[in-house]
Amino acid sequence: MGLTLLAAQPSHAADTPDPAAGRTIAESGVLTGHVGCSACHLMNGAGQPDVGIPRLAGFSAAYIAQQLDFFASDKRSNSWMAPYARMLTPRQMQDVAAYYAALPEPPPAENDPAGDALRARGKEVFQKGDMAHGVMPCGGCHGPAGQGMGAFAPHLAGQSAPYLLEQLRQWHQGKDRDPMGKMMVTETHAMADADMQAVAAYVQSLPAPNAGGTK
Known part of the structure; x- marks a missing residue:
């Protein structure tokens, strides 16, 4: 049996x-x-x-x-x-x-032209948002270290700043991009372009959280 x-x-x-x-x-x-x-x-x-x-x-x-x-x-x-x-x-x-x-994450991009002040502003928006203008903190979904949440909110730490800025600007203009994008359209509609640049620069500078750990 x-x-x-x-x-x-x-x-x-x-x-x-x-x-x-x-x-x-x-x-x-x-x-x-x-x-x-x-x-x-x-x-x-x-x-x-x-x-x-x-x-x-x-x-x-x-x-x-x-x-x-x-x-x-x-x-x-x-x-x-x-x-x-x-x-x-x-x-x-x-x-x-x-x-x-399954690949180990490469280190953040070298020769980052962004200044410390820009990254500091990006960190502030990423972690705390800009509540006075209705901008929620990015880390609420993408994690405080940019580690993401699977398919719902992708891992961002170390991502290309030019790529991130392009995506943020598209959402800000009301373009869904994909079926998961409606939330991002809502989240970015009140963001100033300078803050989009700052967040992109800050995220690119983030090291891989828990290298070799959970993604």
């Missing part, structure tokens, strides 16, 4: 994302003649902060897979990402998400 019961149990191994397969996708893509994710986001997931390409290391696998699905289904518009996301099956999205989520 015991052996029969054990044999009847379904195997979930095939449902488990494979970071090794994800590494191959990141390195070589899935179609001949097309580059992989690493062409822009790099194999270490650091992105390219100087041109606003976001880092992926540090994001949760759930968030990366969610965004890939949004790109593939046109729920998030991006002329660069949509074609690549559409090449991937749902399983391949899970695999490449698992690969990048």
Whole structure:
């Protein structure tokens, strides 16, 4: 009886994302003649902060897979990402998400041109908000160290300041960006552009919280 019961149990191994397969996708893509994710986001997931390409290391696998699905289904518009996301099956999205989520986070960008005063203002807005103008603290959802909350509120610490500023400005202008963006439209509508710049500079300067720990 015991052996029969054990044999009847379904195997979930095939449902488990494979970071090794994800590494191959990141390195070589899935179609001949097309580059992989690493062409822009790099194999270490650091992105390219100087041109606003976001880092992926540090994001949760759930968030990366969610965004890939949004790109593939046109729920998030991006002329660069949509074609690549559409090449991937749902399983391949899970695999490449698992690969990048498992990477150690690179250190914050070097040669940060932002001044101490700008980062100090960014820290104030991130941690305390600007209640006089109806701006809530970013850390309320993204965590006091920018560690995020899975797919709901992504990990931000060390993210590219140009990329963050671009996203904040889009939300401030009322663009949802993706199905999760309505909250950010509400959160940023009263933010001054100077504060968006400050928050972006501060977040980029944050070290990886709990390096090697929970994401």
